[in-house]
Amino acid sequence: MTTDLIGITMGDPAGVGPEIIVKSLAAMSPEARRGIRIYGNRDSLAAAEAVLATGLDLAALDVAHVEIPGARPAFGKLDPRCGEACYRFIALAVQDAMAGRIGCIVTAPINKAALNAAGHHHDGHTGLLAHLTGTPRCHMLLASERLSVIHNSTHVSLRDAIARATTERVLETIRAGHRHLVRLGMAAPHIAVAGVNPHCGEGGLFGSEDDDQITPAVAAARAEGINVEGPISADTVFHRAYTGAFDLVVAQYHDQGHIPIKLVAFDTAVNVSVGLPIDRCSVDHGTAFDIAGRGIADNGNLDHALAYAARLTASRRR
Template sequence: MDKPILVIPMGDAAGIGPEITVKALANKAVNEMAHLVVVGDRQVLKQALRYSQVELTINCINEPREGNFFPGVLNLIDLGNIELSQLKLGAVQAMTGKAAYEYIEVATRLCLDKKAQVLVTTAINKESLQAAKVPYIGHTEIIGALTGTKNPLTLFQVHNLRVFFLSRHVSLRQACDLVTQENLAAFIDQSVIALKRLGVTNPRLAVAGLNPHSGEHGLFGREEVEAVIPAVAAARRAGIDVEGPIGADSVFHLALKGKYDAVLSLYHDQGHIATKMVDFEKTISITIGMPFLRTSVDHGTALDIAGKGLASPVSLIEAIRLGALYAPFFKQSQ
C-alpha cells in the first residue's frame, strides 16, 4: 500500500513549531510512516536546523507529487513570508501570526484538492493571530471556516485511550447546562460515526458521569437521571453499544484497559486531565467531521524556550503516527 501524504504547516515561526518540525522529520521512523510535506518558510527552517543541531536537506517543491521522499530530506512548500531580520524568537508578532494563518490556508487547500490525505498541525499563537487581525482563535476555527465545516468533533487519543468531548471551550456552568438528553443523543451518534471512520467496526462506548458517583440516583445532581440515563437507553434501543453513566474516577481507567473503545467526556477538563495524566506528551487531538482527517499536537508555542533547541518533538511524532495509522480507514469512509 502506498504511504499516505501528510501535510504539516510549521506553526508560528516565533515559537517551537519550526524546531519540532525539523526534529520530527529527522526521525527515521517518522519517514517510514508516511510521505511528509511541510508548508512554511525556508529561512526559518534553516535557522531551526542550526539551533536544533539537526541535519536535513530542504527540498523546495510546489506540490506534494514533486517530493523527494527519502530520509534526510525535508520537502517544503516555501511561502517565503517571514522577514528573518525582523523575526524575534519567543515574542508575539503580527508577522508570524499572519504567516501561520497562510501556512494553514495552503495546507488545507492541499487536503481539499486531495493532494494530501491528512493535515497535521503544530502550535500557533492566539495573540499573534489577533495581532495580525486574523478573525479566528485557533486551528479548528480557521480550518472550519476554510472548509465550511460546522461543529467538528474533537477526539483525544493517548495510547489506546480515546476521549470525545460533549463541550470544550465554555465555562463549567455552561458545560453543565449543555448536558441534555437531546445533546447527548446527538453526541453518541456522532461518536459512533467518528470511530467507524477511524476503522473501529463495532464501537463500544462509555458515557462518563457528570456529578460525584454519577449523581447517586439524583442525590448529587439530576443530570444523570434526566439526561444521561435516558440518552444511553435510547441509544441502546437503537443498537448502539454504549454504557453509562459511569463514574469519571473509573471510566477512563476501564477504557485504558480495553473495556471501551472510547469515553464520552461531558466537559473539557474531565477528559483533558484523564488523558494527560496517562502520557502528557503523547496526548494527541484528532478532528473529525471535516472533509479530511486532522491530527494535532496538544501543546502551545512555548515561546519561553523558542530557539533554544530544547523543544521535544514527541507530540508531533505521535500526531504523525496517528495520522498515518488512520489515513487508510478515513479515506475508505469518505
C-alpha cells in the same frame, strides 16, 4: 481523497513547531520525507536547523512557503505576524486537503493570543478548521494507546459546558466517536459516557442533568446499535477505560477529558478533529515559548501524530 501525502502546518514560527518538524524529518528516511509537505516558512525552518544542526537538506523538502513580512520573528516572542502566518499555513493546507492534494493535515502548535492579535478570532485549531471547511460542529478527540476521549464541549466556560450537555449534543458526540473508531477498524467499539455532575447527580441530589439529558442520549444511541454505557461517574470511568473496559470515553467538558489524558499520556496523546470533511490530527502540546529556539523540544508527540495520520489515510483508502 486517496493520496497518502501528509501535510504538516508549521504552527507559530516563534514556538517549537519549526524545531520539532526539523527533528522528525531528519530522523526519517528520504523516502518517508517524500510523503510529507510542510506548510510554513523556510526562514523559520532554517533558523531551527541552525540551532539543531541535524544535517537535514532543507532545499530537498516539499515546502509550501508562506512569506512573513519584515525580519524573521524571534523565537519565544508573541508576534501578531506569527498569528497571521499560522492562519495562512492552515488555510493553504485546508485548501489542498479539500482538493484532495493531501490526505491528512498534521498541525504543529499555534498560539491563540497571536492568532487573535492578527484578527482571526477563533478558540484554536478546531474552531478555525470548522470555519475554513464550513463545518457547523466538529469534535476534539484525544487518542492514546490506553485511553481515548472525545469531548462534548471544549473551549467554553464550565457554565456554558454544562448548558451544552443536552441530549442532542451528547448523542451527536457518541455517534461521532463511534463512527471514527469503526473507520479505524473496530467492529463494535465500547463507549462510555461520563456524567456531568459528581456521582452523576446522585439521583438528583447534585443536579438533574445526568438523569434528564445524558441518560436519554445514551438510550437513543443504544437503540441505534451503538455499544455505549452511561452516564458513569467521572471519578471512575477514566480509570475503567485505562484498564481496558472501554475503547472511548465521552467527556462533557474540556478539563474533564484533558486532565486524565495529560496524566497518563502527556507526551504521546494525539489530538484528532472528528467530523470535518478532511482529516486532521495534531500534537497535544502548546508552542512552549519558554524553550523555543533552544533545540531541546521533544518531537516524540509529532511522531505519534504523523503515525496516526498514516492510519487515517490508510482507512480512507479502505
